[in-house]
Every structure is written in structure tokens, then in C-alpha cells.
Amino acid sequence: MEMLRNIARRKLRSVLTISGIVIGILALTTMGAIAENFNALLDGGVKFYSSNILVGPPDGQSASLLPTSKIDEIKQVHGVAAAFPGYQFPAKPGAVSVVSFGLPDEILAGDPAENDWGQLKLTTSAGHYLTGAAGEVVLGDTIDKEFHKKVGDTIELPVRPSDAKPDFVNHTFTVAGILNVTRTAPDTFAYINIADGQMLLKDSLPIAIRSQIDTSQITEAIDVYGARGTSISQLDALADRINAQVTGVKAIRPSVIVNSFKSGGAIFTAITTAAALLALIIGGLSVVNTMFMAVAERVREIGLKKAVGATTRNIMGEFLLEATFIGALGGVIGYGLGVLITVIANGTTPPGQSTLFLITIRLTALSLGFAIALGAVAGILPAWRAATLDPVTALRNE
């Protein structure tokens, strides 16, 4: 109670000090929420690519096409437990890409059985996952919101551009399921079956060669899995064996892709750290200054408390508590404002665009914990100065 009165005694100064922490923690929360959002995106990539090997055409081949016979060859390599063809197409061809922290809408064609192999398991919030039947599509959460579809509705894919040429072809798919939010790539993906993927591949070929190519014998990429529980270093070794034993393909070591994701995440972690440092400088110095002024103003009070029995520890504790409270109060307000801003910003994001902010328990703990620690650390020096004042001098201070 006395602590609150002491803070309220110098209202303007206290408000300014707390404002400094509010600004710092607000910056930490919002910047951290962007970083968390981006890290969630990257974590999905890390999860996906740390469980399989991506096999594509060899270096120097311009078209990303492989004969499906390579799947059987790859399956012969020791350590390969499963291999699946994969196709990927833009869901909105010709769309102008805008600056976005999310991934563009894509159509992915693959074997439904592949979902049982990867670490990133796709689950549905409505309907069911692909069954292998032709003409069905499972929509990611973001792309579903963009097109306002529910299970049983139909959707034309790829989406016809407004300036589409007369020969543009798309197909009607029935929505079989809608995926749960993953906060990573699948949110903007539409999943279809292999046969439908091969149909879209055919549509994408130049008219001149379209009729000459049997797309059922072609894949764009092959996803290779080792036995369940295979480590990433073992997958690297498996990729090396594929490259050594199978001609006309290039298996990329999973660690190369995973590391590239992680280095991307490191940049955003650096942004969070920078925001935290900003909070430290702005908020911390203002708390130090305020607490030193409080000590200077309360010298006689400190002397009196010592005279009536307060120990060095008592005085230190009282001032530290006050500084910590200032930090905590600024932290709660700053964090609250930060959450409010991120909720409003996410809520006003147009459907189909990935949201920018993600508040996590880790970020909440970091923001509030940092504010409290900041107050406590900033209070140490002033509190020590107060606690070690000579009571005789303090009592007779003018």
C-alpha cells in the first residue's frame, strides 16, 4: 500500500517512467509477435523437411520434371522406406504477388498415404482428408477463408485470372475437407489427388507438346522417406546414397534445407532481441532515474526506517519491490496494448492473406518476465544506495 502511495506521490514522473516501459514492452510484444509468426512458418518447414528427402531433377535441367520410374529406382536404395510423386501449381496464376509474410496460394497434388509419413501431420477441422477419389480437394485454413468454402462446395482450380486467355483451362473440384490451422505452409495450400495433379500438369504444358506427353509417367518431384524415426543425419546419408545410385535425379540433403529455414528464423530472433534491447534502454534507464530520484527524496525516510529497526535487506527489498512493481505495471500495460494491436491487425487482415502476428505463451512469458526483470535489475543500484545510507546522516538530511 505504501509502495502504491509512493508511486502515486509523483504522479507525472511515475506515469512517464511507466510509459517508457510500456513503449519498450509494446515494441517487444509486437515485434516478437511478428517474429513468432514467421518462426511458426519456418518451424513448419523445418518439421516437414527434417522428415523427408526432396528429390528433383539434376542440376542443369530447366524443366522440373522426372519420370515416375525413378520412384521405383529410388525405392531400391537401401534405407528408403517410401517415395511419393509430387506436383505443385500456383492456385492463382498470374496474380500479382504483394509483400506478405505468408506463402502464396498453391495447389499440391500427392498421394494421400504420404500424410502418414511426414512429421507435419495434416488434420481436418471439417470433412475428411483426401481419399484418392478424383475431383476432390482439401483446403488449407487460409485459402478456405479466402474463398468462403465449406465441405461439399465446389471450387474452380486454378482460379481463372481476370485477364485469362481464351485457352485457359481450370477444373471443378469438390471440397472434401478443410484443414486445421497449421500457421505454416499448408494453410495456403489446396490438396488434390495425384491423377488430378497430372491433369493440371498436362494443362500447364505448351499446346505443341501437350498431346505427346503422358503425364501419368511424369512427376515434378519425389518425396522420399526413411523408416520412421530416421534422424536427419541418417537422411543426409540416404540422400547421398540416392545421388550415388540413381542417375538423372538430385536428392537434396534435408539438413541443407532445414538449416536455411533456421537461418531465416535467426534473423527474426535478432529482431526480437533488438526490440528487447530497445525496451531495456528506454524502460530500464527511466526506472533507474526514477528510483534514484526516489531515494534522494526519501533519504530521511530511509534513515527513520533504519532507526526504527529496518535492516539493509528490508530497505533494499522495499525499493526493489517498488522498481519491480513499476516494471511489472509497465509490462502488463505494454503487453496488453501489444496484444490489442496484434488482434486488431490480424482481425483486419483481408481473407486469404496470412496474418502478421502470433502471440504465443513463450512471447507472453518473455514480455512480462522481461518487464519484471527489467524493473528489478534497474532498481538494484538505487535500492543498494538507499539500503547502505548511513542512518545518522540520512536522519539529519536537509
Add this chain to the structure above:
Amino acid sequence: MVAIRLEELCKYYKRGSEIIRALDGVTLDIDRGEFVAVVGRSGSGKTTMLDLIGLLLRPTSGRLIIDDVDTAKLSDADRAHMRALKVGFVFQEYNLLPGLNVLENVMLPLRYVKKTDDGRAHALELLERVDLTDRIKHRPSELSGGQQQRVAIARSMINRPSLILLDEPTGAVDTETAEQLVALLKRLNREDQVTIIVVTHDLDLAAHASRQIRLKDGKVLADERVGAVPVA
């Protein structure tokens, strides 16, 4: 019964190359329940002696024994604990905390001791004794000088100390208020058998003490009992 014993107690300060002998080899006993006035000119060592007895200062040499405890052997925390339990302070400038009301000011020393009895009830009882029951919610700034000093006296009594030290308690109040304060101190001394040591320039106040110790240049110039012998 001896409550406080000073043996060759010295307190020296260094000012540049000069040594200031604020208290210079004082030896005396103060019995439990005595009302002692320490008088002398400014710089005679009165306040230094009060601060030493109140354990706010450590002596340069000599011994200070309070209730058979040699205070030289106490740690800072033990000295603080002893101050809280055995010593009450009253200062010329009252030193009430402006952010606390009257009752909270009186109860302040309770924060630093572990006591099981009801401190609030005792604080209210003390405020009744100093005739401030109707002011318990007031802030110090809303009280007169005399009222503030009575709050300070009540505060000094809250832990039921055996010793109250007063530094010029009437220095900032008018004559009538000073007389009321003296009467109050005498009553506390008589009713609670509390040892009172008051440092003062006020000869009227000193005249009410049972013993007057006159200091000069850090030494005891005179030590005479002028009133009734202590009650215990």
C-alpha cells in the same frame, strides 16, 4: 538495576587531517526507568552519545552494554533488531512519513519485527494515551507540530521498548506544547517504567529529568541526580 553501561566510550571523526573527538572516553551507568537529560552546548557530543546508545553509530573504542548485551559483538542486522525491539526514537523534526496516516506511522516499526500480539490495537491504545484518537486517519501534513510530535512518541512506544531516546523533542514546538510533551514523557516514564534519555538545549525540559548529564567537548562535565530515584 543498570540498563545501559558506557565504558570509556569514544567516537572520533576525521575531518581532513584533524581528528574530531565527538565523544571522548565517557563512562557512566544509566539505570532502568531513569529519566535522563543530556545537556551541553552544540558540539559537546550530546547527539553523538544518543546515536551511539541508539546503535545508529558504532563507537571508535570503548564498550556499550545494553541490557547486559555487549553491542560491539552485534552484527548490523542484530543491531537493527535490537533497535527495533528495545529502542524508541523521537526526533526534533518528528520524521513522520508523509505518505502514511497517523495510525500507519505509529505502526511503522512493527514491520521490522515479528510479533504475535495485535499491533493495531496497541497502536490505537498508544494514540489514545497521546490523545490523538480522533486523528488516526490524518496525514502528518494535516497535524500541528505538537500533534506530530505526539505521534512520534506513540511510534517510539509501539514495540514496547525499554528505552526511548529523544533528540531535542521540544525544539520545534511552542512553550505550551512543549509543556504538554514533557508531561506526556513523565507519564510514560512513570507508568511504563521506560528509561528515557533526552538530549536538549531546553533547560525547562531538562529540569523535569531525574538526572542531568552535562557534556563538554565529548566528556562528562557533570552528572547529577536532581529528582526522584528510578522506579525500578
